[in-house]
Amino acid sequence: MDNHVIAIDAMGGDNAPVEIIKGAVESLSACPVKILLIGKEDILHQELGKYTYDKSRIEVVNATEVIETSETPTIAIKQKKDSSMVVGFALLKEDRAKAFISAGNTGALLTGATLKVGRIRGIARAALATLLPTKKGFSLLIDCGANVDCKPEYLAQFAMMGSVYMENVRGIKSPKVAIANIGVEEEKGNALVKEAHALLKTQDNINFVGNMEVRDIMSGEVDVIVCDGFVGNIILKSSEGVAKHVLNTIKSEVTSTIIRRIGAKLAKLKNIKKKFDHSEVGGVPFLGLKSLVVKAHGSAQAKDIVGAVNQAYQFIENDLIQKIEAKV
Amino acid sequence: MDNHVIAIDAMGGDNAPVEIIKGAVESLSACPVKILLIGKEDILHQELGKYTYDKSRIEVVNATEVIETSETPTIAIKQKKDSSMVVGFALLKEDRAKAFISAGNTGALLTGATLKVGRIRGIARAALATLLPTKKGFSLLIDCGANVDCKPEYLAQFAMMGSVYMENVRGIKSPKVAIANIGVEEEKGNALVKEAHALLKTQDNINFVGNMEVRDIMSGEVDVIVCDGFVGNIILKSSEGVAKHVLNTIKSEVTSTIIRRIGAKLAKLKNIKKKFDHSEVGGVPFLGLKSLVVKAHGSAQAKDIVGAVNQAYQFIENDLIQKIEAKV
Numbered sequence: 001m002d003n004h005v006i007a008i009d010a011m012g013g014d015n016a017p018v019e020i021i022k023g024a025v026e027s028l029s030a031c032p033v034k035i036l037l038i039g040k041e042d043i044l045h046q047e048l049g050k051y052t053y054d055k056s057r058i059e060v061v062n063a064t065e066v067i068e069t070s071e072t073p074t075i076a077i078k079q080k081k082d083s084s085m086v087v088g089f090a091l092l093k094e095d096r097a098k099a100f101i102s103a104g105n106t107g108a109l110l111t112g113a114t115l116k117v118g119r120i121r122g123i124a125r126a127a128l129a130t131l132l133p134t135k136k137g138f139s140l141l142i143d144c145g146a147n148v149d150c151k152p153e154y155l156a157q158f159a160m161m162g163s164v165y166m167e168n169v170r171g172i173k174s175p176k177v178a179i180a181n182i183g184v185e186e187e188k189g190n191a192l193v194k195e196a197h198a199l200l201k202t203q204d205n206i207n208f209v210g211n212m213e214v215r216d217i218m219s220g221e222v223d224v225i226v227c228d229g230f231v232g233n234i235i236l237k238s239s240e241g242v243a244k245h246v247l248n249t250i251k252s253e254v255t256s257t258i259i260r261r262i263g264a265k266l267a268k269l270k271n272i273k274k275k276f277d278h279s280e281v282g283g284v285p286f287l288g289l290k291s292l293v294v295k296a297h298g299s300a301q302a303k304d305i306v307g308a309v310n311q312a313y314q315f316i317e318n319d320l321i322q323k324i325e326a327k328v
Numbered sequence: 329m330d331n332h333v334i335a336i337d338a339m340g341g342d343n344a345p346v347e348i349i350k351g352a353v354e355s356l357s358a359c360p361v362k363i364l365l366i367g368k369e370d371i372l373h374q375e376l377g378k379y380t381y382d383k384s385r386i387e388v389v390n391a392t393e394v395i396e397t398s399e400t401p402t403i404a405i406k407q408k409k410d411s412s413m414v415v416g417f418a419l420l421k422e423d424r425a426k427a428f429i430s431a432g433n434t435g436a437l438l439t440g441a442t443l444k445v446g447r448i449r450g451i452a453r454a455a456l457a458t459l460l461p462t463k464k465g466f467s468l469l470i471d472c473g474a475n476v477d478c479k480p481e482y483l484a485q486f487a488m489m490g491s492v493y494m495e496n497v498r499g500i501k502s503p504k505v506a507i508a509n510i511g512v513e514e515e516k517g518n519a520l521v522k523e524a525h526a527l528l529k530t531q532d533n534i535n536f537v538g539n540m541e542v543r544d545i546m547s548g549e550v551d552v553i554v555c556d557g558f559v560g561n562i563i564l565k566s567s568e569g570v571a572k573h574v575l576n577t578i579k580s581e582v583t584s585t586i587i588r589r590i591g592a593k594l595a596k597l598k599n600i601k602k603k604f605d606h607s608e609v610g611g612v613p614f615l616g617l618k619s620l621v622v623k624a625h626g627s628a629q630a631k632d633i634v635g636a637v638n639q640a641y642q643f644i645e646n647d648l649i650q651k652i653e654a655k656v
Contacts, residue, residue, distance in 0.1 A: 213565055228518075230518040241545060244543070261595075
C-alpha cells in the first residue's frame with residue numbers, strides 16, 4: 001500500500017471541502033490506498049472528525065491558500081505557492097504521492113501539472129482523456145482540451161497513451177483506435193487528420209482501425225478516439241448540450257398534462273435520466289506526465305472522488321507511467 | 329414568376345425520383361415558382377402523369393445519366409456530362425434557373441457547384457450553412473463541411489454571408505454572430521478562431537457578439553455560428569449521434585415492461601420524437617456561389633423538397649446574391 005499514495009486537493013471544486021473529504025474517507029474501503037489530503041489543516045481535521053476511519057491511511061498536508069476557479073491559471077500557479085493545488089504538484093515531484101486528484105480550476109491544473117510535474121521523456125504533449133459512456137461500456141476520447149493546436153505526431157502519441165490506459169485501467173485487450181473524422185474514407189478530413197492517419201497506419205504499438213464518424217462514438221465499436229484538443233472539447237460540449245436539450249424537451253412535454261405526467265411516472269422516465277449519469281468514472285486523467293494528475297468535475301461529489309481514486313489506484317497498480325515510457 | 333425558376337435534380341437521393349417529383353408538384357402550391365425537373369425524361373413524364381398540376385409550371389429537362397452516391401466526386405463531375413447534376417449546374421450557368429436543389433452525392437454537388445457555377449467575385453470560399461433547431465427557432469451553423477481547412481478571412485466571409493441569409497430568408501433583424509469555441513473568453517480557442525475573433529471584431533457588416541460554447545447552441549441566443557467546415561461537420565454529426573442515442577435509450581427502456589409501455593403511451597412519447605424532426609428546413613444552402621445551390625438530405629422526402637423550394641424562393645425573392653455581392 002505504501003506505493004499507492006494518492007494526493008487529493010480537498011479545497012478544489014464547488015462542493016469542497018465537505019464532499020471531497022467524504023469521498024476520500026469512502027474511497028478507503030474501495031481500494032487499498034493511502035491518501036494525502038491537502039488543504040487548510042484546521043478545516044480538514046474538523047471535517048475528518050465526523051468520520052470513523054483508519055487514521056493511518058489519511059494524512060493531512062497543510063496548504064494555507066486556495067486557487068479559485070475565476071483566477072488566471074498561470075498567475076495563480078506562480079503566485080499561490082502554498083495553495084492546495086501547488087502543494088499537490090510538489091507532493092508528486094517529491095515522489096511522496098503517485099497521483100493527484102483535484103476538482104479545482106481546470107486551466108490552473110493543466111498549466112501547473114505541465115510546469116511543475118513535467119512530461120514523460122519523449123512525450124511532446126500531455127493530453128486530457130475523457131471516458132465517454134457508450135452502448136457497450138466506455139470509450140476514451142483523447143485529447144479533450146489540453147492542446148488546441150496539434151501536430152500529427154501529438155495525435156500518434158495520444159493514440160499510444162490512450163491504448164495503454166484502456167488496456168490496463170479498463171482491461172480491454174488490444175483496444176481499437178480511430179481518428180475522429182467527418183467520414184471514414186482515408187482521404188477524408190482536414191490536413192491534420194490526414195497526416196495523422198498516414199502516421200497512425202504505420203504505428204505498431206496500437207491497433208489502428210482508421211477513421212470514424214463522430215456520430216458513431218456511442219456505438220462503442222472503437223475504444224480510443226483520437227483528436228486535437230479543440231475538436232475533442234467541441235465533441236464533449238456539443239454532446240452535453242444536445243443530451244441536455246433532448247432530456248429537457250422531453251421533460252417539459254411529458255409534464256404538460258396530468259395524463260402525461262401519470263404516463264411518465266408509469267414509464268419510469270426519471271430512472272432513465274440516471275442512465276446518463278456516469279460518476280463511476282470520477283475524473284479525467286491527464287496523460288503523459290511523470291505522475292498521474294486527475295481532473296475531477298468542478299461539481300464533483302463524494303462518489304466522483306471515490307471513482308477518481310479507484311481510477312488512480314488502477315493506474316498506479318498497473319505501472320502505467322512505466323508502460324507509457326516503454327512505448328515512447 | 330419568370331424570375332423564380334428553380335431547377336431540381338429528380339434523380340438524386342435515396343427516394344428519387346418518386347419523392348422528389350412528388351415534392352416538386354406539391355411545392356407549386358407553396359410558392360410562386362417555376363420548376364425545371366432534371367432527369368431521364370421518360371421516367372419523369374411517367375411519374376408526373378400521376379399528378380394533376382399546372383403544366384406550364386413544371387418543365388422536364390432531359391439528362392440521361394445519374395451520379396451515384398458511391399462515385400468519386402471529381403471523376404463523376406468530369407465524366408458524367410449528361411448527368412442530372414451536371415445538367416443542373418449548366419442551367420444555373422446559362423441563367424435558365426436561379427437555384428438548383430439536389431439530394432444526390434454531396435461531394436459531387438459541392439465540387440461541381442464550385443467548378444461549374446463559380447464563386448461570387450471576392451468570395452474566397454463557398455460554405456454549407458445548416459439551420460439548426462433551437463429553443464427559439466433556428467440558428468445557422470456555417471461552414472458545415474465544405475472547407476475542412478480554413479483561414480480567418482474565410483470565417484469572416486462566412487459570418488457576413490450567414491448574416492445576410494438569416495436577415496433575409498429567416499427575417500431576423502441584425503442577426504447575432506458568434507464563433508463556435510471551447511470557451512467564451514476572447515483568448516480561448518485554437519490559432520484559427522483566435523485570429524478570426526480579432527478579425528470579426530473589426531468587421532462592420534455583421535453584429536458580432538464574441539465566442540460561444542457549442543453546448544449553448546440549442547439556447548438559440550445566437551443566430552449565426554461561424555466555424556471551419558471540419559469543426560462544423562463534427563458539431564452536426566456528434567449532435568446527431570447523441571440525440572439518436574438518447575432517444576433510442578429511452579425507447580428501449582420504456583418498452584421494457586407492459587406498465588412502462590402503457591406509461592409511454594399516456595405520456596405521448598411518440599409525439600416528442602417529431603419535435604426533433606425539422607423537414608420544414610428542407611435543405612442546406614451552399615452560400616457564396618453566383619447562384620444558389622441547395623443540398624437536400626440524401627433521404628429527402630416530398631416535404632423536404634417543398635421546404636428546399638421554399639427556401640430557394642425566399643433566397644431569389646430577396647436578391648441574396650446581390651446582397652452578398654454588395655457586402656464583399
